[in-house]
Amino acid sequence: MTVLLFGGSSQIGHYLLPLLAARDEPVVALSREARASVPGVTWLNGHLPDGVPAIEDVSAIFSMGPLQRFVSWLNQAALLHAPRVIAFSSMSAESKRASEVPAERDLSQLLRDSEAALAEACARHGSAWTVLRPTLVYGAGLDKSLTPIAHRAMRLRVFPLPAGQGMRQPVHAQDLARAALAALDNPVAAGRILAIGGGERLTAGEMFARVRASLPVDTLPLPLPAWLLRMARRGVGKLRGPLSRLEADLIADNTEMTRLLGIQPRPFRPDAECWGRRLG
Template identity: 35%
Template sequence: MDKWVKTGLLGANSLVGECIIPRLRDDGRHTVAFSRHPSGDEPDPGVTWLQLRASLPAYPEVPSITQWLCVAPIWVLPQYFGMIKTSGARRVVALSSTSLFIKKESSDSGEQHIAQRLAEGERALCTWAEAHGIEWVILRPTLIYGRGRDKNLTEIARFVRRWGFFPLLGQAEGLRQPVQAEDVAAACVSALTRPAAANRAYNLSGGETLSYREMVSRIFGAIGKSPRLVTIPRWLFRLAVTTVNLMPRYRHWTMEMAERMNRDLVFDHAEAARDLGYSPGLFQLLTHDIPA
């Protein structure tokens, strides 16, 4: 382990974390992976798993780590500032979300709370890091998908499999830029060492812009079904949301989510391309991106 450059990874068992580990290995780095539930996979000589305890501030013993990645929710990062500082950190790259902007003005209080937590997490990282002479980089991806583990497109796919159709509010022509988890992982690893990225935040959108309607149609195609998109009036959609909220899987669905089907959620990633070499692929769903 000592002969490799060590990189700390918080949220190692997450979708993006799972994509990051092999990239760090290919980059000649040893991953010190932190998780509340360490991986049960076969031992990997390129990874040391350390378990985070539920009771804080009880941290595991950490080696010297100068570069850190946090792909856990950014609002939990402040809990580990002490551990990161003790390790001798020089740069921390943290994943946030463009939901910071999208949900800030939401009519749903739960979504407003998410936007507030994202903002507070970003602000806490910037303030703490600058106070201790540590560089920070914040990455804000759009709609992450991949490996059948995301909480966005996989939920649509599950709905389609179960019910055979998908409801739309209006024309659902709002623009989207889904981003593959692998592209987000590549940006995270790149941000560890790029000098121009120090103390900057970047939006990470996908390489293709398409309407919500087209995005859902492609999900149908990926699971081998012809699109059945049913346009529903607002009053009926509101009733439907109230009904599906009774099912645990759909309890987080809101009318605000339906309203956004007709809003453009588009972000420029030119700065990430310039400073991080970020080059996301087109929206393409593979078999392993869709849950069984």
């Protein structure tokens, strides 16, 4: 039997692939780019939703990419053995539900609709499923939130520090990989949508300060006071959503996830390796 992976080159996949390769079942990972296979992992070229090669005897499927595309493939796939399905969504499904930015409300609705569609598709296949909703993800230098900020600060030697008081709960990608594997091994997680955040809650301002402290180069701190952020929020349309969220709590309740999976995510203590590469 085979474990099929979508998003193996993602930040969560970076940590999940070695964990899966160490198990007994062969692993097949899909990528748009040619990648060399390694012991325990076979890479195939393909893409979601309509460019996936036929793979027989699949026992489990992990999805760490766009949920809507995965569900589109799942609806049309021929799966003979009712494989276990573990898919990642996002806490944006809840945190952006009441956003003042229409595009963010649309994203929230799309995520929730995709989660419901995944449950329906799995029911047709007879497959048990689990959806994980992470908060802000970091750890492999592949995220599109904190890593670009870190790289820009290293390049410019200046680190903006907005005065946000909204609570944050960054979660390390390795902890998410461990949670995905635990969901595979724990039948009690079937049919659940589980929120998962890091092991520590801190203000947005403190989160940015810790990112700055983790950098391998010195940067000049550039405090951005609340009054300036309010002006930018009113005057620059594309900043309206990100700046409004600085005062909003973007957190997760880990209680149910920890009870079912036994995972205790780490606190937010980033180091230079979390940002993937060093800029001189």
